[in-house]
Amino acid sequence: MRRRITAALLAAAVATLSACTAAPVHDKTDTKLIGLGREAIHVGIAYDHAGRGDKSFNDAAGQGIDRAKKDLLVQATEVTTKSEDDEGRSAALRELVQAGSNPIIAVGFLYAGAVKTVAAEHPDRLFAIIDDDSVQAKNVVSLIFAEEQGSFLVGVAAALASKSGRVGFIGGVDVPVIRKFWAGYEAGAKSVDSSIRVDSRFLTKPPDFSGFGSPDKGKAAAAAMIDDGADVVYSAAGGSGQGSFEAVAAAQGVWAIGVDSDQYASAEGKVKSRILTSMLKRVDNGVFQEIQAFIKGDRSGGVRRYDLKVDGLGYATSNPAIKKYVSGMEKARFRILSGAEKVPTS
Structure with missing residues (x-):
C-alpha cells in the first residue's frame, strides 16, 4: 500500500514539473x-x-x-x-x-x-x-x-551654504510656473535665515520666450548677482542656466544650483565642481x-x-559637498509632508 502511495506521489510530482517546464515564463509586471x-x-x-x-x-x-x-x-x-x-x-x-x-x-x-x-x-x-x-x-x-516644494528644499541648502547672506534666483521667462520656483526658493531660504536677501531676475517676459534658451543672458544675470554679493545662484531657466553656471565657475567661493535634472552629473570642467545640487523635477x-x-x-x-508625496520632486546629492546640508533639507521635507510647512506658489 505504501509503495502504491509513493508511486502516485512521484507521478504527480513529475506531472507538475512537466507542466511548469512547459509553461512560458513571464515578468511579474x-x-x-x-x-x-x-x-x-x-x-x-x-x-x-x-x-x-x-x-x-x-x-x-x-x-x-x-x-x-x-x-x-x-x-x-x-x-x-x-x-x-x-x-x-x-x-x-x-x-x-x-x-x-x-x-x-x-x-x-x-x-x-x-x-x-x-x-x-x-x-x-x-x-x-x-x-x-x-x-x-x-x-x-x-x-x-509642485515646483515650489522642490525649490523650497534647495532654498534651504542655499541659505545654509551662503556666507554672504545673499543668494540669487534666475528665472528664464516671467510666467506663473517659473514664479513657483522663485516663491519656493525664497521661502526655503528665509525659513533658515529670515534676514537673508534673495535677488531675483527674469531674463525675458512673454511674448518673448527666448529666456529659456539664451546662455548669454543667463551668464550676464548671474555675473551681476555675484558682483552684488550673491554667493549661491539658483537658475530655473532651461538652456540659459548653462550660462549662469559659467559665471559661477568664473567666480571665487560661489555655488550654483541646477534644475530639472541632476546637472552636476552632466556638467564638465570647472562648472561641475561648482554645482552644489539640483532641484529634481521628476518629469521622467x-x-x-x-x-x-x-x-x-x-x-x-x-x-x-x-508633489513630494509621490516623488514628483527632489534634489540631487551627486556632489559630496551637499552632504553637510542634507539634514536641514530633510527636516524641511518632513515639515512639508506633515503639513506644518505651507509652501507659497507666488
Whole structure:
C-alpha cells in the first residue's frame, strides 16, 4: 500500500514539473505582459525647441521615455518642434499622429495652444501636456508639478551654504510656473535665515520666450548677482542656466544650483565642481507613469499632480559637498509632508 502511495506521489510530482517546464515564463509586471500581448503601444513625445540634449527639462522627459521603452516594452517616436510658435508645435504633434502614436506627450506649457487644436482634430488619441492645465478636453491629461516644494528644499541648502547672506534666483521667462520656483526658493531660504536677501531676475517676459534658451543672458544675470554679493545662484531657466553656471565657475567661493535634472552629473570642467545640487523635477516619473497608466487602460483626460508625496520632486546629492546640508533639507521635507510647512506658489 505504501509503495502504491509513493508511486502516485512521484507521478504527480513529475506531472507538475512537466507542466511548469512547459509553461512560458513571464515578468511579474503586468504592464510588460500587456506590452507583449494584444496591443502594441507606440508613444509619441514632442520636445520644445531645445530638444534632447538641453541637460535640463527636455532631457528629464526623455529619460522617462527611455525607461518606458526598457521596462514597459513600448515603441516611441520623438520629435522636436522646428519653430517656436503654435504652427510649428502643431506640426510636431501631427507628425506623431501620422506615425501612429498613442499616447502623445507634449513637453512644456508652450504646447498648450497646439495641444488644444490637434487634440480636437483627433479625439481618438490621448494627449498629455506637461506644466499646463488650461486645456479642458476628454482626451487631454495635464501633468502638473509642485515646483515650489522642490525649490523650497534647495532654498534651504542655499541659505545654509551662503556666507554672504545673499543668494540669487534666475528665472528664464516671467510666467506663473517659473514664479513657483522663485516663491519656493525664497521661502526655503528665509525659513533658515529670515534676514537673508534673495535677488531675483527674469531674463525675458512673454511674448518673448527666448529666456529659456539664451546662455548669454543667463551668464550676464548671474555675473551681476555675484558682483552684488550673491554667493549661491539658483537658475530655473532651461538652456540659459548653462550660462549662469559659467559665471559661477568664473567666480571665487560661489555655488550654483541646477534644475530639472541632476546637472552636476552632466556638467564638465570647472562648472561641475561648482554645482552644489539640483532641484529634481521628476518629469521622467511623470512621463513614465502616464505611459504606464495608458497601458493599464486609464485613457481619460484630467489632471495628475506630482508633489513630494509621490516623488514628483527632489534634489540631487551627486556632489559630496551637499552632504553637510542634507539634514536641514530633510527636516524641511518632513515639515512639508506633515503639513506644518505651507509652501507659497507666488
